[in-house]
Amino acid sequence: MLETCYSIRMRAAERSPELGEKHVSGGERIGSKSQIEPIVTQLLNKASNHTRGDADFIQITVEKISNDQIRYMLPLEITTVETTSIRKAHGEARRILASVGVSEHALDVAFQLLSGNQNLRGAIILNSKTGIRLDERGLKGVRVSRIDWQDVSVNLNERVREALALASKVANSPFTIAELCWSDDPDYVTGYVSNHDLGYVRISPLKKEGCESGGRIFFVSDEVELETYINYLEIVPVLIRRD
Ligand code: WAQ
Ligand code: MG
Ligand code: MG
Ligand code: MG
Known part of the structure; x- marks a missing residue:
């Protein structure tokens, strides 16, 4: 027990x-x-x-x-894409997100939101086709909570461990088309795109060293039941297991 x-x-x-x-x-x-x-x-x-x-x-x-x-789930597979400029990294992230059905317009909205926000506490939920923001949380956003590893001795540093667990929970909802993330911390320029098919694709550098803009975008399908989705993200407890 x-x-x-x-x-x-x-x-x-x-x-x-x-x-x-x-x-x-x-x-x-x-x-x-x-x-x-x-x-x-x-x-x-x-x-x-x-x-x-x-x-x-x-x-x-x-x-x-x-x-x-408590729901148990496996972590997404990690891959890493290193590029030589922010422009190329954004291009790579956009190409990958477009390949899973995020529209060019929704991508424009998302990159503008993350580049322009220095004070976002949670994630922004966007319709993956129209780019319309669906949550009404302002700067608070939607905070994915009740998430951890079943065994925290997993061989990853704290930042990657947290981000991979979060991305795995988000990807496990049938309403998630994909996620885009980069940190709002000035010293961390690697971000990722993820979903169930792509896995967790780390991409660097998504912003300039010293810059405090960042956040998370959850792109969702037209079928999204917003209340159910937000309840899953905030309330349903999830433990990530290694195998
Ligand atoms: N739920 C929803 N959004 C969140 C959460 C959460 N639990 N935690 C953070 N965010 C949003 C919020 O807008 C933050 O400002 C933004 O994400 C960035 O959070 O090398 O460190 O914790 O593989 O600064 C990703 C790459 C690192 C890791 C992401 O984000 C790697 C990171 P941070
Ligand atoms: Mg102070
Ligand atoms: Mg964090
Ligand atoms: Mg941060």
């Missing part, structure tokens, strides 16, 4: 003269009772030593979840 599990979430923000509340960092984990303390410590460290700023506000939320709601 499984032990009771807990969802442990963190968000950190800084007071900024230009942006008001500036998003610094977020994190979402799942653990048993005895793992709460080390996970809280890890999330506090993540919030406190961040290249986006010095947090003025850190919130940690711990919630019990029902084990019978």
Whole structure:
């Protein structure tokens, strides 16, 4: 029998003269009772030593979840594309996303949103054909939560481990056409495109070193049931298993 599990979430923000509340960092984990303390410590460290700023506000939320709601899934396969310029990397990402049905217009909208946003806390949901934004969350976006590895000793660094788990959860919804992501952290220029058929395709460099723009776009099909989709992303607990 499984032990009771807990969802442990963190968000950190800084007071900024230009942006008001500036998003610094977020994190979402799942653990048993005895793992709460080390996970809280890890999330506090993540919030406190961040290249986006010095947090003025850190919130940690711990919630019990029902084990019978946990879904188990495999991680997407990782591949890596390295290019010699941001222009080429964007071209590669666009070509791959177009090949799975994202329209040129939706791609224009997506790249504009990620290039122009320096303070996005969650993901933006876009119709993959029309490029129309479907969530009404503004800068908050939709935060994928209740996601972790079943066994965190997986041989990947923290950033890739988190991103791969998130992308695998997102790709597992029948409404997801694809995802585009790059970090809002100024020191991290690798991003990815992903879906169930493509796997997790890392692409570099998607932005200039030092730049704080970034975020996530979930491209969805016309059939999307938005409430069901957002509930899946935010609430349904998912553990990624290695095999
Ligand atoms: N749910 C939805 N959107 C999120 C979440 C989440 N749980 N976490 C982050 N985002 C959005 C939000 O808009 C952030 O500003 C943006 O994504 C970037 O988050 O080398 O580090 O955590 O394979 O800065 C990808 C490549 C790294 C890793 C992505 O993103 C690799 C990264 P960050
Ligand atoms: Mg993250
Ligand atoms: Mg400060
Ligand atoms: Mg970040």
